[in-house]
Amino acid sequence: MMPKLLPSKIAWMSCVLAGCLPSTIMAQVETVKPAIPTIEPGLDLAVKWPWQVETSDAAAWGLPVDVPVEAPGAKPGGQTASETGAKATPATRVAPKGPPTKMIEHVVAKGDSLTKIAHGNGVTVDQLRIFNQLKNDRIVIGQVVKVPGESDIKAMVDAAVAAEKAAAKTPAKEKPKKAPTPVKEEAPVLIATKPHRALPPAAWGAASLVLIQAFLDRQGFTIGPIDGTAGPVYDAAYKAFEKAHPGELHTPEGQPSAAMKAIGGPYVEYVLTAADMRWISPPSGSAATGKSKSKAVEPPPTFEELTHEPFMAYRSGWEFVAERFHAAESFLRHINPGVKNPNVPGAVFLVPNVIPFEIENALAEPLQPVADPAAPISASMLGVSRLIIRRGDAVIASMPVSTARPGLHGRKTWKILDVVARPRLSSSGDPAAPMTVPYRLSAGPNNPVGIVWINLAKGSDPKPLPYGLHGTSIPGMMTKQESIGGFRMTNWDIARAVRLLPAGTELKWE
Numbered sequence: 001m002m003p004k005l006l007p008s009k010i011a012w013m014s015c016v017l018a019g020c021l022p023s024t025i026m027a028q029v030e031t032v033k034p035a036i037p038t039i040e041p042g043l044d045l046a047v048k049w050p051w052q053v054e055t056s057d058a059a060a061w062g063l064p065v066d067v068p069v070e071a072p073g074a075k076p077g078g079q080t081a082s083e084t085g086a087k088a089t090p091a092t093r094v095a096p097k098g099p100p101t102k103m104i105e106h107v108v109a110k111g112d113s114l115t116k117i118a119h120g121n122g123v124t125v126d127q128l129r130i131f132n133q134l135k136n137d138r139i140v141i142g143q144v145v146k147v148p149g150e151s152d153i154k155a156m157v158d159a160a161v162a163a164e165k166a167a168a169k170t171p172a173k174e175k176p177k178k179a180p181t182p183v184k185e186e187a188p189v190l191i192a193t194k195p196h197r198a199l200p201p202a203a204w205g206a207a208s209l210v211l212i213q214a215f216l217d218r219q220g221f222t223i224g225p226i227d228g229t230a231g232p233v234y235d236a237a238y239k240a241f242e243k244a245h246p247g248e249l250h251t252p253e254g255q256p257s258a259a260m261k262a263i264g265g266p267y268v269e270y271v272l273t274a275a276d277m278r279w280i281s282p283p284s285g286s287a288a289t290g291k292s293k294s295k296a297v298e299p300p301p302t303f304e305e306l307t308h309e310p311f312m313a314y315r316s317g318w319e320f321v322a323e324r325f326h327a328a329e330s331f332l333r334h335i336n337p338g339v340k341n342p343n344v345p346g347a348v349f350l351v352p353n354v355i356p357f358e359i360e361n362a363l364a365e366p367l368q369p370v371a372d373p374a375a376p377i378s379a380s381m382l383g384v385s386r387l388i389i390r391r392g393d394a395v396i397a398s399m400p401v402s403t404a405r406p407g408l409h410g411r412k413t414w415k416i417l418d419v420v421a422r423p424r425l426s427s428s429g430d431p432a433a434p435m436t437v438p439y440r441l442s443a444g445p446n447n448p449v450g451i452v453w454i455n456l457a458k459g460s461d462p463k464p465l466p467y468g469l470h471g472t473s474i475p476g477m478m479t480k481q482e483s484i485g486g487f488r489m490t491n492w493d494i495a496r497a498v499r500l501l502p503a504g505t506e507l508k509w510e
Contacts, residue, residue, distance in 0.1 A: 040448060040474055040483040041300030046439075047405065047482050051427045053420055053453050053468070056443035061363075061422050062278040063313050099123045099274075099346045102149040108139050121147045123346050130156055150274070153346055157271055203267060203335035203350055209234075211256070211266035212249070214353045216241055217326055218263060220389075220397035222493055225328035225476050226352045228335075233400050233479075236386055240398040263353055267335075270325065270356075272317055272347040279359055279445065280320050280343065281313045312444030312473070317342030323445065324358070325351035326492050328476050357492035359445060363421045363452070371502040379416065379501060380508040384409055387469075387489065389500050397500060399493040401469075402478045404448075404485040408467060409509070410458075416505040417455035417464055419498055423447065425484060441484075446473040448484040450491045452498050456507065470494060 039047055099122045106117055114137045118125045125137065131148040139145060148156065199207070206228025213226045213234065221241040223234045242249060248257055306312070314320040321342070322329040333339075335350050342349070371377070380388045381401065389397040403409075425441040425448065428434035441447055450471015455464035467486025472478045475490040489497065 036477070036480055038481060040477070040481045042303045042306045043448065043483060044303075045430075046303060046427070047484060049427045049429055050431065050466070051425045051441075051484050053423050053449065054426055055420055056422045056424045058363075058422060060311065061443065062360075063281070063311050065274070065277045099127075099153055100147060100149050103152055104147045104149070106145045106147055108141050108143040108145060110141055112139065112141075113137070114139055114145075117145055117147070122344055123147060123153070124341075127153060127156065127346060150345075153271065157269065157348065199267070199350070200335055200337055202337070206331075206335070207266045210352055211260065211263075212238070214266055215249075215260045215263055217352075217354045219245075220399070220496065222326070222399045222490075224400045224478075224490055224493075225322070225331070226326050226354070227328040227331040236400070237398060240386070240388075240395065244395040244398075266353055267350050268353045270321060270349045270351050272321065272342070272345050272349070274345045275360070276317075276320060277345065279314055280317055281315050306441060307439050309442055309444070312442050312446040314445055317344075317347060321349050321351060323475065323491060324356050325349075326354045326357065326490070327352050330476070357495060359451070359491075362491075362495040367419050367421060367452070367498050369499060369502050371504060377500060377502055377505050378508070379505055380510050381410065381487075382510050384487070387497065389497065397497065399489055399497060400479075402488050404467070404483045404488055406482065408486060410507075411509055413459060414507040414509070415457045415459070416469075416501045416503060416507055417457055417462075418503055420453040420455070420468075422451065423449050423453040423470070425449065445471075445491055447471075448473050450488075450494060452491075452494045453485075454494070454498060454501065456486070469497075 104121070106112075106121070108117075114125050114128055114134075117139075118128050127148055128134070128145060129137070131152060132146055203210075209230065210226060210228045213223055213228070216223065216237050217226065219241060221237045221244075223237045238249075248259060250257055250260075301315075314323070318329050318332060321327075322332045325332075332349065332351065339347055339349060341347060369377075375391050378390045380390075382388055384403055385401060387397070387399045387401050388395060389399075422443040424443045426438045428438050443451075445451055449468075450473065452471055454469040456468050457464055465486070469487045469489065470485050471491040471494040472483070472485075472488040474481060474483065478488045478490070
């Protein structure tokens with residue numbers, strides 16, 4: 001009989017059984033990690049200044065991607081207008097190249113390679129190899145290589161998934177029967193998912209916990225970024241769900257409940273699309289050439305860079321996909337060792353099986369619901385660590401919260417007011433020597449207060465406080481680093497919370 005995967009210690013033991021602990025311990029012994037900054041990168045001085053929340057233009061939400069490849073004024077061959085004496089114009093953002101809309105044919109010329117053809121057409125070498133049924137990467141001059149279009153790539157992914165499902169259902173060929181050998185009873189496999197060979201070792205080792213974390217997330221009892229490990233935040237979400245829905249996580253025998261099995265396993269696959277490029281900053285350096293490594297991380301931005309961004313987009317495909325599927329970026333990289341260029345359409349990611357956070361639809365109006373006297377909503381802040389939302393007496397959501405600045409707290413009963421969608425921030429800097437032209441941090445998922453700001457007030461006072469309930473640009477570090485704002489939640493959690501909280505909802509501090 002398999003015991004329940006209880007929080008922290010027992011879940012940690014499951015990691016031992018899965019064989020993932022020794023490498024973790026070795027990594028801790030062999031690697032000395034640098035100290036984590038105590039303030040969100042780029043905001044070292046800014047956290048000390050007063051900031052105001054402003055509304056932004058919904059039309060400016062996102063980056064333009066349908067633009068020319070070359071900057072206005074550029075000449076063929078790479079010469080710019082300034083080199084020819086013409087008046088220079090600002091460079092326009094270049095959209096990362098994705099796969100063609102429809103299949104095209106490429107005739108191999110001298111100097112071509114499968115890698116060159118793939119990079120030149122926004123696809124991967126594997127996609128070319130599979131689409132053309134090539135046994136290796138060898139091609140010859142004059143050979144016609146078919147480059148798959150967007151629909152072809154989707155069909156290949158669907159076919160691969162269908163083949164794996166069929167293989168999983170096909171009974172294995174019977175081997176000659178031998179005399180039974182007594183074996184030690186082991187816990188049954190917790191999940192039904194793709195065959196083990198389809199998952200990298202890192203993903204398989206964490207699968208049991210990821211399944212529970214994804215299930216809890218779907219129910220509104222979230223842990224912040226999913227990372228396949230246990231800890232205090234996981235414990236709090238687990239216990240909150242058990243209290244609200246006793247017996248719904250596991251059967252009496254300790255097996256996953258039918259509801260948990262119904263989500264289909266811990267992971268799904270996601271293929272980056274051309275439309276996703278609207279939310280991702282143009283890659284730079286090696287990432288722009290398709291030569292970036294999966295472990296490469298862009299250096300943190302400076303304050304000057306932050307204040308000059310017209311839209312605070314995700315800084316890489318890793319960050320975009322991690323937030324879309326509620327994952328820790330480090331964990332996403334860990335379970336996707338084969339992703340070499342995460343910044344081009346067609347890149348395929350293994351992701352937690354949650355309901356995706358779709359930034360393109362997250363702010364559709366109306367954001368706040370209308371109060372229903374027959375099913376009143378109330379909320380409470382538990383130790384400035386979790387937001388609890390109730391409908392009547394039933395808990396319908398429990399989500400992690402952290403403060404942006406030390407010392408923020410509340411007492412008694414506050415009130416939920418209105419909402420500022422797509423917030424931007426402005427400040428005159430140091431009050432002792434204010435700037436004539438204020439600093440501005442544009443709207444975007446990487447704004448320090450995220451995609452939504454909910455105004456809060458004390459008691460019956462209608463005046464909004466200077467610190468609200470809002471999103472964050474650092475979901476994986478919001479409990480460790482100071483920033484601008486008030487009470488932070490992940491962008492995907494605040495996007496769900498705002499649709500549960502009518503204006504006028506009481507917020508009690510516990």
